[in-house]
Amino acid sequence: MEANGREPFIVEDLQTNDLTKNMEVTKALQAGTLLGVPILVQSGENYGTLCALDDTSRSFTDEEMKLFSMMGKLLGYVIDVDIERYKTQTANVPLVPLGKGVVILPLTGSVSEKRAEAILERVLAYSTDESPDYMIIDVSGLIEREEAMTEKLLYVVNCLELVGTTAVIIGVRPDQALTLHASQMMSNEVIIKPSMPEALHSIGLKLDWR
Template sequence: METAHEAKGFGNFDDAAAYILQLLSKQIGINSLFIAKNDGETNKIIKAHNSSKSLVEEGSSMPLPQSYCSLSINHGPTPLIIEDVSASELTRSMAITKNYGQGTFIGVPVYYSDRTVYGTICGLDDQSHKLSEEDLSTFEMMSTLLTYVLELEKANQQIQTLTAPIVPVTKGVAIVPVIGEITASRAEVIIKHVLGKCSQESMDYLIIDVSGVLQINSTVGEYLLKLVNILKVIGVTPVITGIQPFMALKVPHFAAALKGVMIEANLETALKQLGFVLIKECKEKSDSH
């Protein structure tokens, strides 16, 4: 229960992965612990924790079929334990086995909630290592915890994207209402979301409305400026609306850096500047009947 409680405080999957490996290292004496991600072809080490020897390098990758992780995935959801990689029929002929002598490997797949494979959580040593039933249970529990964190991160990204939806106004014109507190991580999600939409649809103007932003700091200001500059590069004219007085006070260079960018007080004036006239049609419709 304590571990699950800690997971809720993680900033992202990388934070959770690092914490879990540290926790495993304290409980299990195996030299190297790592979490790998694969796309069906390549196995990449996302996080690694080495105790006395650097057997696994974080950030390294290799073809999935040449890795021990592929054996773990093929084995299924229960831990795969190979007490001596030089003697096992599964590993003795593999090229990487020469690096680990009579070492020990343990691996458990990490799944998304729909049971598709994210990757693996593994332990590796170049010395023989005896794993207890409790060790195996701990590995399984950590795999389940990582699934939980993966789903939390996915849900969080969806929420962040939904709080900055792209609303089409007419052909070539759309609005992005940015709402709530903007953090650096959320700003990154918004930028990726906006650029993805702009690449899919032909867009001439994108109105970025920040009237719903609760807080802003220099870091967030830089991200917004980055978005504005990227839009210019890809041929989309940015329009900023809703800049509040507290923004100008808290990030003095923000408004100055937007020199040359179309800035309007609100959405209505921005749309008028772009050639739109907002009218109430209710009366006209009622008169026509």
């Protein structure tokens, strides 16, 4: 079978096949056989190849071919699920512009590693495109352990600082205050205020409640 990116393929002799004869693995093994199965995602795109190598020349049985093809399809499904989960997490990063140069980022629920990556990507893209002076990050809705929350928040704050946006943190609970105070957060140019009115006042804005 030929390697075309859509079907399983077999290289019966690594040393004589044009695709593999100059590869480092061929030089290391000296001889061998390769079975490759494409990993296709839902869009039809070839995401990669699942490979099996044997250091001896051999044939693969129909059962081995079916098993490997099934593994390739399973990996494609897992990748599809991960892609959809990432899209959902990225979409769940609301940014609310509040006047010129100020934007609010309300955080709720828990922040997994994947969601933290999505938040960072979203806020950095927004800050690069819109160049806000301040980003008010409301953490009152988080249900995260304070140590984990502080580490992720500190990373976002540092990255925002690199692109010229000052972070203003509001909604810090009493049980989080000591952790924040003991962390590197206090050594950064970040403003921490108990409420939205005080945060806005600290950056020169005022809410008119009338």
